[in-house]
Amino acid sequence: MAILIKGGRVIDPAQNLDARHDLLIEGNKIVALEADITAPAGARVIPAEGKIVTPGLIDMHVHLREPGYEQKETIATGTRAAAAGGFTAVACMANTNPVADSASVIAFIKEKARQEGVVRVYPVGALSKGLEGKEIAEIGDLAAAGAVAISDDGHPVMNALVMRHALEYAKMFNLPVISHCEDADLANEGLMHEGLMSTILGLRGIPAAAEEVMVARDLILAELTGGRLHLAHVSTAGSVRLLQEARARGVKVTAEVTPHHLCLTDGLVQSYDTSTKVNPPLRPADHVAAVVAALAAGEIDAIASDHAPHADEDKDVEYDYAPFGMVGLETAVPLVVTELILPGKLSWLQAVKAWTVNPAWILNVPGGSLAPGGVADVTIIDPELEKEVNVNEFYSLGHNSPLHGRKLKGWPVATIVGGRIVMEQGKVIED
Ligand SMILES: NC(=O)N[C@@H](CC(=O)O)C(=O)O
Ligand SMILES: [Zn+2]
Numbered sequence: 001m002a003i004l005i006k007g008g009r010v011i012d013p014a015q016n017l018d019a020r021h022d023l024l025i026e027g028n029k030i031v032a033l034e035a036d037i038t039a040p041a042g043a044r045v046i047p048a049e050g051k052i053v054t055p056g057l058i059d060m061h062v063h064l065r066e067p068g069y070e071q072k073e074t075i076a077t078g079t080r081a082a083a084a085g086g087f088t089a090v091a092c093m094a095n096t097n098p099v100a101d102s103a104s105v106i107a108f109i110k111e112k113a114r115q116e117g118v119v120r121v122y123p124v125g126a127l128s129k130g131l132e133g134k135e136i137a138e139i140g141d142l143a144a145a146g147a148v149a150i151s152d153d154g155h156p157v158m159n160a161l162v163m164r165h166a167l168e169y170a171k172m173f174n175l176p177v178i179s180h181c182e183d184a185d186l187a188n189e190g191l192m193h194e195g196l197m198s199t200i201l202g203l204r205g206i207p208a209a210a211e212e213v214m215v216a217r218d219l220i221l222a223e224l225t226g227g228r229l230h231l232a233h234v235s236t237a238g239s240v241r242l243l244q245e246a247r248a249r250g251v252k253v254t255a256e257v258t259p260h261h262l263c264l265t266d267g268l269v270q271s272y273d274t275s276t277k278v279n280p281p282l283r284p285a286d287h288v289a290a291v292v293a294a295l296a297a298g299e300i301d302a303i304a305s306d307h308a309p310h311a312d313e314d315k316d317v318e319y320d321y322a323p324f325g326m327v328g329l330e331t332a333v334p335l336v337v338t339e340l341i342l343p344g345k346l347s348w349l350q351a352v353k354a355w356t357v358n359p360a361w362i363l364n365v366p367g368g369s370l371a372p373g374g375v376a377d378v379t380i381i382d383p384e385l386e387k388e389v390n391v392n393e394f395y396s397l398g399h400n401s402p403l404h405g406r407k408l409k410g411w412p413v414a415t416i417v418g419g420r421i422v423m424e425q426g427k428v429i430e431d
């Protein structure tokens with residue numbers, strides 16, 4: 001069936017387009033993008049006046065937890081959370097059980113996603129066997145099986161020689177190496193950002209340096225090897241400075257930032273709500289301002305949720321014992337719209353770029369643009385729609401969000417994947 005999206009404000013950074021346009025989809029392709037398109041006979045017309053129409057949003061960092069941790073999330077529930085949140089594609093991390101360090105686990109994820117998923121799923125392969133950081137995984141096998149990147153995310157790669165070899169091998173397959181930058185010794189089993197707030201609360205701190213030391217090391221190794229380094233969840237002013245300096249010297253590096261590191265501060269930890277416990281930790285306002293400025297300047301390439309669902313019983317413990325991670329897929333868009341776009345700290349064009357063409361380029365996957373001929377992955381956002389976050393209404397099995405009860409504006413109202421409407425008005429459409 002043809003779909004005509006009529007009268008929306010189309011924002012497509014890949015074409016440097018921000019204009020009122022109609023968009024026509026036939027089958028699984030975009031066939032026309034023009035100022036005024038007449039609906040072909042039998043087409044479904046979606047009126048989009050006052051709405052923002054973008055290429056399907058791509059979240060390049062999520063934890064779908066399957067195989068192995070199906071009590072936290074599954075491919076079925078995680079992809080529904082993605083669709084509800086306006087995402088047409090996600091890249092899923094390898095810290096599953098078994099770890100995605102073999103072709104068979106990558107194949108399992110792809111097959112499960114084909115059968116039970118509602119958005120595109122791109123598996124990330126493990127960097128080291130068992131995520132142990134000792135011996136690199138069979139990166140060629142992972143690439144052949146369809147891994148779009150390699151990463152030990154959830155664990156730092158403490159051994160610099162292992163990281164060097166991973167960058168060298170991944171380069172042969174043109175895969176980015178996604179680095180979770182955290183020096184485990186410096187992090188020293190901390191629970192939150194080390195600073196004024198951790199002192200007041202009496203909670204063990206993780207210094208910004210725990211991240212920055214490893215950002216510096218990985219930039220040096222990227223320069224040494226010529227490999228493609230991607231920095232996950234950048235969260236400090238020092239990381240931003242190191243990134244700027246390396247970029248200026250021509251090091252091949254890209255970086256992402258999460259909505260929570262862009263919009264929330266460590267002040268939230270005062271509640272002792274375990275959903276505020278996340279890695280890297282929430283930072284104070286000066287670090288937050290630095291990552292916002294770097295994103296607005298295009299120095300940070302992507303916005304990625306690091307959606308990290310945990311079961312209620314995992315988080316319903318004392319702050320010390322709770323696992324790190326917060327969910328993000330279903331609040332990412334309205335959080336960024338409310339906290340950054342509407343107050344004028346970030347333009348729509350820059351935000352959409354960080355959710356579309358940039359992650360598509362980094363992962364070398366389809367989509368990222370609404371140019372005719374491309375895949376019909378589209379997101380429609382209502383910038384005026386205001387709703388209160390209710391974790392009990394999430395499609396995700398994870399309810400670990402510090403945003404519960406917050407009023408946010410700018411919710412996605414339709415998600416289209418390959419010409420199929422998978423979400424409308426916040427509800428996932430089952431076929
Ligand atoms: N971000 C987190 O706090 N947790 C992630 C791991 C990670 O992204 O490093 C998880 O898998 O739960
Ligand atoms: Zn991580």
Ligand SMILES: [Zn+2]
Pocket residue numbers: 061062063093153154306308
């Ligand atoms: Zn992660």
